[in-house]
Amino acid sequence: MKIIKKPYKLTARIKAIKKNGKTVGFVPTMGSLHEGHISLIKKARKENEIVVLSIFVNPTQFGPKEDYKKYPRNFSRDKAIAKKAGVDIVFAPSAENMYPEGVSTCVEETNLSKILEGAIRPGHFKGVTTVVLKLFNIVQPDISYFGQKDYQQAVIIKKMVKDLNLDTNIKVLPTVREKDSLALSSRNIYLNQEERKSATILCHSLTSAKKLIENGLTNTEEVKKKIRTMIKKEKISGIDYIEIRELETLQPVKKITGKVVILLAVRIGKVRLLDNMIIK
Numbered sequence: 285m286k287i288i289k290k291p292y293k294l295t296a297r298i299k300a301i302k303k304n305g306k307t308v309g310f311v312p313t314m315g316s317l318h319e320g321h322i323s324l325i326k327k328a329r330k331e332n333e334i335v336v337l338s339i340f341v342n343p344t345q346f347g348p349k350e351d352y353k354k355y356p357r358n359f360s361r362d363k364a365i366a367k368k369a370g371v372d373i374v375f376a377p378s379a380e381n382m383y384p385e386g387v388s389t390c391v392e393e394t395n396l397s398k399i400l401e402g403a404i405r406p407g408h409f410k411g412v413t414t415v416v417l418k419l420f421n422i423v424q425p426d427i428s429y430f431g432q433k434d435y436q437q438a439v440i441i442k443k444m445v446k447d448l449n450l451d452t453n454i455k456v457l458p459t460v461r462e463k464d465s466l467a468l469s470s471r472n473i474y475l476n477q478e479e480r481k482s483a484t485i486l487c488h489s490l491t492s493a494k495k496l497i498e499n500g501l502t503n504t505e506e507v508k509k510k511i512r513t514m515i516k517k518e519k520i521s522g523i524d525y526i527e528i529r530e531l532e533t534l535q536p537v538k539k540i541t542g543k544v545v546i547l548l549a550v551r552i553g554k555v556r557l558l559d560n561m562i563i564k
């Protein structure tokens with residue numbers, strides 16, 4: 285497994301790989317790897333000749349009061365996990381390598397980026413789309429792998445690829461969960477024992493809502509109210525949103541007649557937890 289830190293070095297290597305007609309699968313991450321990331325790497329391993337994993341805690345997607353500095357970083361552990369999962373190249377640039385002094389260009393999706401997470405974290409998705417586009421340009425992937433865990437992010441990236449005619453395929457893979465159903469996340473380590481227990485309410489309330497809908501409840505306000513009641517029974521710091529949206533446009537749905545996605549953002553202790561479920 286090769287570790288590359290400089291963008292131009294990876295570009296040169298990818299050129300040589302492509303010259304040999306090999307396909308490249310790409311998994312972008314911020315490191316602190318867990319089974320969720322590993323599931324993306326394994327899928328990429330199955331479907332491509334070369335697998336590139338990026339590990340980059342992207343400063344531009346963090347707000348001024350967010351946890352950029354404290355975000356968990358553990359490069360030596362990540363390297364071992366990546367190697368075991370079958371990664372060929374780890375791309376681990378520094379912030380200076382990605383954003384040299386004087387950089388003044390960014391890319392922004394201007395519609396879906398403003399709602400839900402984007403409304404609470406202004407500028408977050410601009411940071412995400414800019415870094416992902418830069419990574420796509422450096423890695424030139426045939427297929428890139430993202431997690432459904434960050435549902436809105438995946439929708440926005442697919443939109444960017446479509447809107448800008450990018451020549452790459454996007455695959456979105458299911459959320460990997462702990463045994464008790466909590467969605468894996470690098471930030472779960474911030475939860476204390478009691479908070480960790482309460483955190484399972486996200487997935488449990490989604491599963492209950494799914495059952496209610498399958499049993500004929502179609503009024504979204506009623507479903508949202510039931511989810512809110514369930515979540516509020518736990519010791520939480522606050523609910524940022526409980527939304528039921530159309531799958532691609534992320535527009536609100538009044539009456540559930542087809543596929544929808546339920547999106548949750550809940551604060552437990554100091555941690556913001558996201559989860560979602562597609563209802564078919």
Ligand code: AMP
Pocket residue numbers: 312313314315319320321323324429430431432433434457458459460461467468469470
């Ligand atoms: P992150 O390092 O948290 O930015 O995540 C990198 C990629 O892993 C993103 O595409 C995430 O959606 C995905 N991911 C994060 N958590 C999970 C999970 N529990 N299951 C599957 N994919 C995940």
